[in-house]
Amino acid sequence: MKTKEIYLKARNFVYRNARPLDLALWKYHFEAGGSDAVVEALSHYQNLDGGFGHALEPDCWNPNSSPIQTWAATEILRDINFNDKSHQVIQGILQYLESGVDFNQQVWLNAVPSNNNYPCAPWWSFGSDSTSHTDYNPTAALAGFALLYADKNKTLYRTATRVAKKAVDWYLVQDSLNDMHTAACYIQLLEYCEAANNHDLFDLHLLKTKLITQVKNCITRNTADWETSYICKPSQFFSSPDSIFYPGNEDIADFECNYIKRTQLEDGSWNIPWSWSDYPNEWAISKNWWKSTGIIINLLYLRGFGRL
Numbered sequence: 001m002k003t004k005e006i007y008l009k010a011r012n013f014v015y016r017n018a019r020p021l022d023l024a025l026w027k028y029h030f031e032a033g034g035s036d037a038v039v040e041a042l043s044h045y046q047n048l049d050g051g052f053g054h055a056l057e058p059d060c061w062n063p064n065s066s067p068i069q070t071w072a073a074t075e076i077l078r079d080i081n082f083n084d085k086s087h088q089v090i091q092g093i094l095q096y097l098e099s100g101v102d103f104n105q106q107v108w109l110n111a112v113p114s115n116n117n118y119p120c121a122p123w124w125s126f127g128s129d130s131t132s133h134t135d136y137n138p139t140a141a142l143a144g145f146a147l148l149y150a151d152k153n154k155t156l157y158r159t160a161t162r163v164a165k166k167a168v169d170w171y172l173v174q175d176s177l178n179d180m181h182t183a184a185c186y187i188q189l190l191e192y193c194e195a196a197n198n199h200d201l202f203d204l205h206l207l208k209t210k211l212i213t214q215v216k217n218c219i220t221r222n223t224a225d226w227e228t229s230y231i232c233k234p235s236q237f238f239s240s241p242d243s244i245f246y247p248g249n250e251d252i253a254d255f256e257c258n259y260i261k262r263t264q265l266e267d268g269s270w271n272i273p274w275s276w277s278d279y280p281n282e283w284a285i286s287k288n289w290w291k292s293t294g295i296i297i298n299l300l301y302l303r304g305f306g307r308l
Contacts, residue, residue: 003308006264006299006302006308009268010298011030011268012268013292014295014296017269017292021038021076022289022296023041024040024041025079025296029299030299035082038076038082039077039082045069046073046089046092047065049095049096049099050093050099051064051065051092051101052066052069052072057072058286058290059120059276059286060120061119061120062124065101066112066114067108067110067138067139068124070096071185073089074141074142077089083149093149094150094156097142098150107139107163108138110137110138119278119282121276136171136182137181140164140185140188141189143167144189144192146160147161147193148192161201164201165202167189168186168189168202169202171207171210172207172210177214179218180232180236183211183214184237186207187237212245216245216249218237219236219249230273233256234249235256235298239297239304241305257301257302257305260301261302261307270291272287275287
């Protein structure tokens with residue numbers, strides 16, 4: 001299929017199905033849309049306590065604030081390079097993180113009790129045995145956000161400093177880590193520290209070296225599994241040859257370009273390789289929301305590699 005046809009089919013899907021937020025993101029990335037429209041749409045998911053909820057992360061329909069939903073908001077801000085520290089969206093996030101709600105003095109909780117009162121994927125149920133509930137996902141990324149944006153005289157900055165140091169100390173002594181989501185959170189911590197020119201908390205070079213190795217180990221090399229399983233692709237970590245994670249992954253990165261081009265569905269979207277069965281009606285809606293996210297990721301990847 002020609003890339004123009006891929007683009008137009010994808011665009012039609014987004015315009016027909018996307019949430020206002022995802023449509024604003026599409027326009028930002030592909031139609032010269034402004035970041036203000038994205039932030040405006042994002043702000044409607046923010047609660048009075050400054051945290052985010054309301055299924056911003058589509059696998060959890062909890063309207064209450066939670067760390068994982070708030071992390072999703074920080075990812076969108078990072079994606080559009082929005083860094084106005086005075087803006088209420090960023091100040092609200094800092095307010096929520098500093099409040100101590102959903103924070104046990106070591107990590108911001110991966111799942112919160114109120115998740116169980118609303119439709120959600122099983123891995124977001126409070127009390128589930130998901131391994132991500134016991135590591136630094138999303139704590140590493142949230143600490144990095146606070147290190148970049150919080151006032152250095154505030155308690156939150158001191159808390160983020162302590163948490164980030166402990167998170168990195170823990171990470172560097174792990175023999176084998178293959179969880180792509182945790183790796184992504186540490187990449188975000190690294191990038192926040194670099195953006196803040198903060199080189200004193202821990203050895204950024206050592207962290208970067210460890211991450212390069214983990215990224216290579218996380219990517220699923222058995223491409224037959226890509227057709228049927230929830231796997232890790234290069235686009236989880238990078239979207240152009242300029243990335244520090246590209247060397248050593250050239251062949252699999254090229255494979256993903258071709259894979260994207262040949263697996264687009266007739267409606268312009270791509271398959272979502274996971275599901276949750278307890279709430280079939282809500283999952284059907286969330287799945288459609290995820291498809292717009294997947295479209296944006298895939299087209300940014302193709303563009304980053306000169307294929308769009």
